[in-house]
Amino acid sequence: MTAYEELSRKFKRLHALQEAAGLLSWDMSTVMPSGGAEARTEQLATLDVVCHEILTDASLDALFDQASAETKELSPWVQANLTEMRRRWLHATAVDSDLVEALSKACKRCEMIWREARPKADFAAVLPAMKEVLNLTRQEAAAKAERLDCSLYDALLDQYEPGGASAHIDTVFADLADFLPGFLDQAMAQQASRPVPLPLPGPFPREQQEALGRRMMAAVGFDFDHGRLDVSLHPFCGGVPDDVRITTRYDEDDFMTALMGVLHETGHAMYERGLPRDWRLQPVGEARGMAMHESQSLMVEMQACRSAEFVAFLAPIARETFGGEGAAWEAENLLRHYNKVEPGFIRVDADEVTYPAHVILRYRLEKALIAGEMELEALPEEWNRGMQDLLGITPPDDRLGCLQDIHWYDGAWGYFPTYTLGAMTAAQLFAAARQARPEIPEALGRGDFSPLMDWLKAHVHGQASSASGEAILERATGEPLNPEVFKAHLTARYLA
Template identity: 55%
Template sequence: MSERNSTAAYEALKARFERLSALYGAQAVLHWDRATMMPEGGAGARAEQQAVISLIAHETLTAPEVAELLVAAREADGLDEWSRANLAEMARVHAHATATPSSLVTRLSRQKSHTEMVWRKARAVNDYASLAPELDKLIALVREQAAAKADAFGLSHYDALLDGYDPGRRSADIDVLFAELETFLPGLLQEVMEHQAAGPERLPLEGPFPVTQQEKLGREVMDLIGFDFAHGRLDVSLHPFSGGVPDDSRITTRYDEADFTESLMAVIHETGHSLYERGLPAEWRSQPVGRSRGMTIHESQSLLFEMQAARTEGFIRFLAPRLKAAFGGEGPAWAPENILRHYRKVEPGFIRVQADEVSYPLHVMLRYRLERAMIAGELTAADLPAAWNEGMESLLGIRPPDDAAGCMQDIHWPSGSFGYFPTYTLGALAAAQLFEAAKREHGGLEAALGQGDFQPLLGFVRTHVHGKGASRTPDEIISEATGSPLGTAAFKAHIEARYLDN
């Protein structure tokens, strides 16, 4: 085939993926609407809309001519580095799509929407019995998808799902990293708790903390970090999340008038996700290479801002007087040192999104083990609560009082996201490495955070992470940005320095 025809094939692919990008954006906004503001009675209609959009996107991607265009475009010699990376990513996305039959795409979309809505009701009243049968139906469909992808890619069922969230990642890689964490983390957790118990008392922060003030403070901090309100918004949902598209970012959080600390850090966490999307290369946003590079990188960005930066002593000292003013605080409880103790409290708890950064990986390890068992057909939804409770007791030494604080707490499984959970801890490892590298590159980074200035940190990730889009593998991005492959050493050093060296 001539170079001219090969180049034309590549341009035809770009046009098709630009249309797909608009469909994916519509899906993202519809998901946000469903979770935040739409009436309950319209859930069925919205689920059908979501299913139709999913089917249209799938058929657009898997049409026979796409395979023909991919073959033809590979002959093009005049493509630059980004275009070659884009073509490779087109092929990867196409392979994932063609491995899943159209009928399964529709059934999965409908069941995901339905199970998620059942979960929202069931969690609110601690009624796992109503969720279990719907979750079993969803798991069966996810296993069907996993089997189809496993056959197409020559992977295990779980790895086939994992690859959709973190391209190139395998459970064997995760097993090595998690085994390393397990050699030191339980002992380190105990050591940190003993160290904190021997230190100054953590004085209670007396509420109530009005939601209006929490929201106002959250918006101020988002603006400080670099969130663009001309291209995004903050709302409320049962589970904090971020979504939308780079030019239309949607963030949600939840509020507790007895404790402002959770919602503020959730806002910072989701802002990290949004900044990543907003920082993706603008000239490639409608193309696969211009998308985010998997969930390990995505979670590294949220945790970089929430855990690494926003909990530094300098930033908390900057934040403390603003907290005091926002909530009318008085007395020694509102001193920066005491507020820092609240944000660095280490204590095993039931809820993952409220967990401290020392015990958090143990929450993820539990979910990783359980979802692998469910995908392998070794664990049913009916048996999940008992397995969950036993795992919590084994890993964290606590047992949930009910299923709402146990296996029903997360939205991931009811929405069909199997293979996502391990990326939270992989992201934490990556965030520690990235923060260490950013401090090496910008010697005054922590001093800047003490002035409320996030620009040095944001500039570092804009260059070394955001601007790379999907042109590299997740591990290549981490290695190039930090000088080392993904590992546990930086995370261990960070925990020891933050919680024991004081």
């Protein structure tokens, strides 16, 4: 067995254990009884430690040196796989197993407290546990920053966006922060000149919403033999490529939010299902970072499923599902609902014009917290101030403010900027896909996603982690990330 083959064997075992941990986490967020929290925390912490021990095995250092010499003449995919292995090894060897275990347990405890504190708008209840998570996260960031020779924040960002740099994000987000307020005013003025959307009379029973969601998932191409749809407090996509788990949440007074949430997560699922089978359980066979992953969910939800063509397909099916009658169920009225622009408190419910402001706020706050430039006790106040500055609204309580997202409470620091980077990437990829395959809009009008998905499989899904996200984007579209494409998309949709 060559050094590279030995590394492949070790990483295959590692990946299988991580997949098992992912399914245990899905269970914890969906169907696990609350009394199982302590046992599940111990199980996941143990798996985290075992995975960390595999990555920090003393033999890996020499294996990497040997494999580097072996793979010089091998395929670019093999070389890319070795690069990804080494990147993960560097992250792991920067942190000792005691910190890994402590952070895993702290995050699981904090998440369970958050689940009770959020509906009560009780930030004080979760503050002590969150302090522990933040303190341990700072220790992790410091250890990794020293090993990777980067800032504390960039060391965390690299876990979600390999090679990402906050200096670049600062520039992109500053440009967006300058653009969005004026554009929001224009979009709302244009919206005010149009007919007000007619209300859609509910209630919309959960069973019917789920049926509609499943029908639309099937249209996108979701394979129910390799996945399922469930309910959780916070919608997400988990599982593994051959067993993708989607969750959503339902409101019987509003079917639109859950449906678009389902379609968003279906975009994530299609990316996972489209990853190359030949490289399963190897680092190079995984998705290329969370910005690219978010681009795929937003490709489906925002670019495709909020288009006039798709809504024309959706409208009669929704009317039939809920027994609707009258002009309120016409495609034009549904489109006005789906593309309505209005500042709101909840990120996951935000329209695509105001959504970047939610992300910019979180990015600024988490950078300040990691850097120690802000105390955690000040988070609610600073959150509310930021919402007022960016969107002109102030949350009435912390449930609608700093308690709304699971990310920080579950230890996902450095994740938030990938949402808006993903939105910009989605706009650029969709523009390129339509140029290459002009039949895409007409196909969406028939509920046929195959031309779009075929293009994405070739240019994104099938590329996995064989190159950087920037390289994959440039190959697919002919240029690196260009914020002007996103602005042009917003202008075409909201000011036309």
